[in-house]
Amino acid sequence: MKNILCIGAGYVGGPTMAVIAKMCPDYEVNIVDINEDRIQRWQSDDLPIYEPGLKSIVRETLNKNLFFSTDIAGNIKKADIIFVSVNTPTKTFGIGAGKAADLQYWEKTARQILEYSDSDKIVVEKSTLPVRTAQAMERILNSGDEGIHFEVLSNPEFLAEGTAIKDLLNPDRVLIGGHGTETGRKAVAELVKIYTHWVDSERVLTANLWSSELSKLVANAFLAQRISSINSVSAICDATEADVSEVSRAIGMDSRIGKKFLQASVGFGGSCFKKDILNLVYLCDHYGLHDVANYWEQVVLMNQYQKTRFVARMIATMFNTVVDKRIAILGFAFKADTGDTRESPAIDICHQLLDEHACLTVSDPQALDNAKRDLADYQDLVTFEVDPYLATENSHALAILTEWEEYINLDYNRIYASMVKPAFIFDGRNILDHDQLFTIGFNVYPIGKPPLTHI
Numbered sequence: 001m002k003n004i005l006c007i008g009a010g011y012v013g014g015p016t017m018a019v020i021a022k023m024c025p026d027y028e029v030n031i032v033d034i035n036e037d038r039i040q041r042w043q044s045d046d047l048p049i050y051e052p053g054l055k056s057i058v059r060e061t062l063n064k065n066l067f068f069s070t071d072i073a074g075n076i077k078k079a080d081i082i083f084v085s086v087n088t089p090t091k092t093f094g095i096g097a098g099k100a101a102d103l104q105y106w107e108k109t110a111r112q113i114l115e116y117s118d119s120d121k122i123v124v125e126k127s128t129l130p131v132r133t134a135q136a137m138e139r140i141l142n143s144g145d146e147g148i149h150f151e152v153l154s155n156p157e158f159l160a161e162g163t164a165i166k167d168l169l170n171p172d173r174v175l176i177g178g179h180g181t182e183t184g185r186k187a188v189a190e191l192v193k194i195y196t197h198w199v200d201s202e203r204v205l206t207a208n209l210w211s212s213e214l215s216k217l218v219a220n221a222f223l224a225q226r227i228s229s230i231n232s233v234s235a236i237c238d239a240t241e242a243d244v245s246e247v248s249r250a251i252g253m254d255s256r257i258g259k260k261f262l263q264a265s266v267g268f269g270g271s272c273f274k275k276d277i278l279n280l281v282y283l284c285d286h287y288g289l290h291d292v293a294n295y296w297e298q299v300v301l302m303n304q305y306q307k308t309r310f311v312a313r314m315i316a317t318m319f320n321t322v323v324d325k326r327i328a329i330l331g332f333a334f335k336a337d338t339g340d341t342r343e344s345p346a347i348d349i350c351h352q353l354l355d356e357h358a359c360l361t362v363s364d365p366q367a368l369d370n371a372k373r374d375l376a377d378y379q380d381l382v383t384f385e386v387d388p389y390l391a392t393e394n395s396h397a398l399a400i401l402t403e404w405e406e407y408i409n410l411d412y413n414r415i416y417a418s419m420v421k422p423a424f425i426f427d428g429r430n431i432l433d434h435d436q437l438f439t440i441g442f443n444v445y446p447i448g449k450p451p452l453t454h455i
Ligand SMILES: NC(=O)c1ccc[n+]([C@@H]2O[C@H](COP(=O)([O-])OP(=O)(O)OC[C@H]3O[C@@H](n4cnc5c(N)ncnc54)[C@H](O)[C@@H]3O)[C@@H](O)[C@H]2O)c1
Pocket: 007, 008, 009, 010, 011, 012, 013, 032, 033, 034, 035, 038, 072, 085, 086, 087, 088, 105, 106, 108, 109, 126, 127, 128, 129, 157, 158, 159, 160, 161, 271, 272
C-alpha cells in the first residue's frame, strides 16, 4: 500500500486528504500538523473547520486509511508522496512586507523533510506559492549528502471554501506541474494515478512547474478581478440609478463573458484572493514589470474602496452619525457555508463602524468564535448573538455582510417591529427581496441599485 503524507491539516490539507482517502482506498493517507489541538479536533466530532459534506467523509475514512497525527518525523520517514499544505500568508515584516509571501513555514517543512527522510520521495506543493518556489525547495532538499532523490511537483488546489467537498469530488480540472526529465515524468504519472481514481483523465492537466505555480496565482487574480470589476460598476450604478443586477444579467449572457462572479457585494474576502494577488504584484515588481504590478494591484484597491464606500453610505444615510446607534451585522464569515473569517469584508466594515462609535451586534451561524477573535480590541462596543432576531432587536439598522441563505427567509415583519424607526437595511450582498422589505416599512439600501426609502 502506497503511503501519502500531508503536512498541514488546515482548510486545504484536511478536506483534500479526506477525499483522497475516500476515493483511493488502496492508499494510506496520513496528515500531520504542529497544531495539536487541530489534530485532536480532526479526530473528534467537532472538526476544526466547517465544510458541508466533510464530516461524513472523515467519519467514513478515519482510522481506516486516513490518520491524523503530530508525529511529523515518523510520518515523513514512511511516506512515498508528501503533500505540503502549510500556510503561506502575506509577509508582515522586512523586505516585501505587506505583499510578498511569508515562506517561513514552507521552508521549515522542506528542512524537516530533508532531515527525516531515508528514502526517495515525491514532494508535492499543495500550498499556493510564488513562481519558482519549487526550485528553492529542490535546492534545500538536494543539499543533503544521503543520496536520496526528491522530485518536486506543483499541484495547486483550486477548491473554494464552502463548496470544498463538491469541488474536490468533481473538480473543473486538476493541475500537475513537473520537470520534463525522466524522474519528473515518472513522478507526475504517480500523482496522475491518484487523481484518476475518480477524476476523468481529460481533466487532469500536466504542465511545466512554473506554469503550474503561476496558474494558481493567475486563477485567483482573474476571479478577484471579476468581483472588483462588477463592484466598480456598482459604484457607477449608484451614481446613475442603473441597476447592477440588470447590468450583470445583460453582460453575463454574453457567452464570452459568462455569468459567474458577477454579483456585486461588499467585496471579496478569504485567506487567498488578496494574498495571492499581492504575491503576484510582488513577483511582477521583482521582475521589473511595474506596469503589470500596478494593473493587478488595482483589484485589491478596488476591493478596499468598495468596503469604505459601503460604510460611508451607511453613515450618510443614517443622518451622518452612527454614534451610540445599535447596528446588527448579519453575517461575519467571508462567504456563506463557511465559518472562516480570514480577510472577511465584515472585519473592515465593523472596524470602520466601531471607529465611528457605533454599537454592533454581530450574528453568524458558523463564524462567531472567529468574529470574537477578530473584534477582540473592541470588546465593550460589540455583542455577539447567534439568533438573528435577538441580534436585530432595538437596532437602528441591519447590514447583511454574508450571503447566508437563512437570511433570505427571516421573518422581516417581526424584525421590523422590534427595530428603532426609521429602520434601515443595508444589503451588502443583494440577496433580500427589496420590494417586500420596503412594503414592510424598511428603508432599503442595496448595492448598485436605487435605494427604496420612506424618508
Ligand atoms: N483556504 C483555501 O480556500 C485555499 C484554497 C486553495 C489553496 N490554498 C492554499 O493552501 C495553503 C494552506 O491553506 P489553508 O487555508 O489550508 O491554511 P491553514 O492555515 O488552514 O492550514 C495550514 C496548516 O499548516 C500547519 N503548519 C504550518 N507549519 C507547519 C509545519 N512546519 N509542520 C506541520 N504543520 C504546519 C498549520 O499549523 C496549519 O494548521 C496556503 O498556501 C493557501 O494559499 C488555500
